[in-house]
Structures are given as C-alpha cells and as structure tokens.
Amino acid sequence: MPEGHTIHRLAQDHRERLLDRPVLVASPQGRFADSAALLNDQVMTDAEAHGKHLFLGFGPLGWIHIHLGLFGKVDLGDTPAPPPTDTVRLRLLDADSYVDLRGPTTCALITDAEKAAIHDRLGPDPLRTGDDPDRAWQRIYRSRTTVAALLLDQKVIAGVGNVYRAEVLFRHGIDPYRAGRDLTRREWDAIWADLAGLMREGVRNNRIDTVRQEHTPEEMGREPRVDDHGGEVYVYRRAAMPCHICGTGIRTAGLAARNLFWCPTCQQR
DNA sequence: AGCTCATGGCGAG
DNA sequence: TCGCCCTGAGCTG
Numbered sequence: 656m657p658e659g660h661t662i663h664r665l666a667q668d669h670r671e672r673l674l675d676r677p678v679l680v681a682s683p684q685g686r687f688a689d690s691a692a693l694l695n696d697q698v699m700t701d702a703e704a705h706g707k708h709l710f711l712g713f714g715p716l717g718w719i720h721i722h723l724g725l726f727g728k729v730d731l732g733d734t735p736a737p738p739p740t741d742t743v744r745l746r747l748l749d750a751d752s753y754v755d756l757r758g759p760t761t762c763a764l765i766t767d768a769e770k771a772a773i774h775d776r777l778g779p780d781p782l783r784t785g786d787d788p789d790r791a792w793q794r795i796y797r798s799r800t801t802v803a804a805l806l807l808d809q810k811v812i813a814g815v816g817n818v819y820r821a822e823v824l825f826r827h828g829i830d831p832y833r834a835g836r837d838l839t840r841r842e843w844d845a846i847w848a849d850l851a852g853l854m855r856e857g858v859r860n861n862r863i864d865t866v867r868q869e870h871t872p873e874e875m876g877r878e879p880r881v882d883d884h885g886g887e888v889y890v891y892r893r894a895a896m897p898c899h900i901c902g903t904g905i906r907t908a909g910l911a912a913r914n915l916f917w918c919p920t921c922q923q924r
Numbered sequence: 925a926g927c928t929c930a931t932g933g934c935g936a937g
Numbered sequence: 938t939c940g941c942c943c944t945g946a947g948c949t950g
Contacts, residue, residue: 657931657932658931658932661931707931707932707933722932722933723931723932723943724932724933724942724943724944725930725931725932725933725942725943725944726930726932726942726943726944726945727932727943727944728944728945742943742944742945744943757943757944757945758943758944758945759943759944760932760933760934760942760943761933761943807932809932809933816931816932817930817931817932818931819931820931863931891931892930892931911938912932912933912938912939913931913932914930
C-alpha cells in the first residue's frame with residue numbers, strides 16, 4: 656500500500672472527514688495511549704502529507720506524526736466502527752467516521768519544531784504543489800549512485816517507493832543502473848513531471864496504474880493483470896514474465912535491500 | 925503452527 | 938551491508 660500517493664490520499668480523507676471537529680482518540684494496542692489521552696476530544700485542525708509522512712494537526716497540542724513503513728495500514732470509513740482489535744495503535748472517532756491505524760513504523764505526538772525538522776530532511780515531493788524538482792537535481796547530477804537507488808532516497812525525492820521507481824524508469828526507457836550524474840536535465844524534468852502525473856492519478860484512484868492507454872490489455876490483446884497491489888503495471892513484480900512492449904523476460908535483482916524490476920531491452924538508455 | 929514475503933527506514937558495525 | 942522494528946496474507950505441512 657504505502658507509497659506517497661497513499662499518504663496524500665489519507666491526508667485528504669482525514670481533512671474531508673475530521674477537519675475542525677473534535678475527535679475521540681484512543682490506542683487499543685496501548686503504545687500511543689499517553690498521547691491519545693492528551694488529544695482525546697480535541698479538534699483536528701490540519702492534515703498534511705510530505706512524501707510517506709502523514710501529519711495530523713491538533714492546534715497548540717502539536718501533531719500526530721505517522722509513518723506506515725512497510726506493514727502499516729489504515730482502515731477508515733463511516734461509523735459504526737468495527738470492534739477495535741488489540742493491534743489498533745490509533746483509533747480516531749467522531750459521530751460519522753472512524754480511522755484505525757495498525758502496524759505503523761511511527762505514530763508519535765510531536766511539536767511544530769520536530770515537524771519542521773522532518774520536512775527539512777525530506778526532498779521535494781511531486782505531490783506537493785510548489786516543490787522544486789531542481790532541489791532533487793542538485794543532488795542527482797553530482798552523484799555516482801544509480802538512478803534506481805536515488806529514486807528511493809527520500810532525502811533526494813520524497814514519496815517514490817518501489818513500484819513508482821520501477822515503473823517510471825520503464826516509462827522513460829532508462830537503465831536503472833545508470834549513475835545519477837549520467838542523467839540529463841531534460842530526462843530528470845521528464846521523470847519528475849511523469850511522477851507528478853502518475854502519483855496524482857494514484858491519489859485519485861487510491862492505487863498505482865502506470866500503463867499507457869495504447870498498451871492496455873484491450874489494445875494489446877493480452878490478459879489483464881491481477882496483483883495484490885491492485886494496479887496495472889509494466890514491470891513491478893513481473894519477474895520472468897514477458898515485457899508488454901517487446902516480449903523480453905522482465906529481469907529482477909536486489910538493490911539496496913529492495914527488489915528491482917526492469918526490461919533489459921526497453922531500458923538501455 | 926510455522927515459514928516467507930511485502931509498496932519502508934533506521935542504527936550498528 | 939546486515940539486522941531489526943511494525944503486521945497480515947498466503948503459502949506449506
């Protein structure tokens with residue numbers, strides 16, 4: 656689930672459901688219990704995302720900082736809420752809505768200053784209007800690191816995860832092992848613009864789809880793909896399956912403890 | 925019941 | 938680079 660589009664969608668959902676309303680705050684699992692008691696029945700004044708970080712504002716009391724990590728999940732909907740299970744770290748509740756958070760890497764009450772420090776260590780986010788791709792470029796064009804590793808480095812660019820990384824490199828025909836410093840400014844600007852568009856659609860649909868209209872199953876006469884992550888993609892988790900464009904077997908390799916997927920024929924630049 | 929894997933990230937060495 | 942943290946689904950037996 657959680658790449659940047661998921662978190663921005665969550666921020667939007669929290670604003671629509673709970674903004675400017677007092678909310679009941681609880682921690683059935685217990686690890687957020689002290690902070691939950693402080694926040695209980697206070698008004699949620701803001702909800703904001705930067706990359707994969709979610710911030711829920713409670714006026715002068717500060718912010719709930721949430722990072723889902725690899726396993727974290729949010730379940731939200733209209734009341735009545737389901738019975739809380741003992742893995743629910745955080746439950747938010749008002750008359751109309753509930754939000755259950757399970758398995759996050761981070762769920763902590765932080766100050767404005769601590770929040771500012773988090774923004775400072777994150778790179779620009781294609782989903783934050785006004786964020787500047789040049790800040791990322793300043794790191795990329797001097798780096799000997801592979802473009803595949805740079806795209807997952809949240810200090811370089813915030814919000815891209817393993818799916819968007821694989822897919823955007825495919826869409827631009829870029830070999831994932833190319834060094835950042837071998838990228839052109841034109842290529843980087845195109846990647847950034849493409850990520851912004853793809854991730855915006857991801858927020859809208861709450862899933863990742865990256866296949867262009869002309870390559871859809873209907874156009875190509877192939878079977879639609881069904882996968883856990885729910886979207887239609889070119890290479891992600893398609894190891895050894897034929898490339899939708901050229902038929903070459905999709906390759907996979909470990910890179911910085913994550914699985915990388917690419918088409919060795921289509922991605923040679 | 926126990927293993928493996930997953931769209932993430934941190935700190936130790 | 939490795940081990941570790943958070944949880945749940947989908948296998949295996």
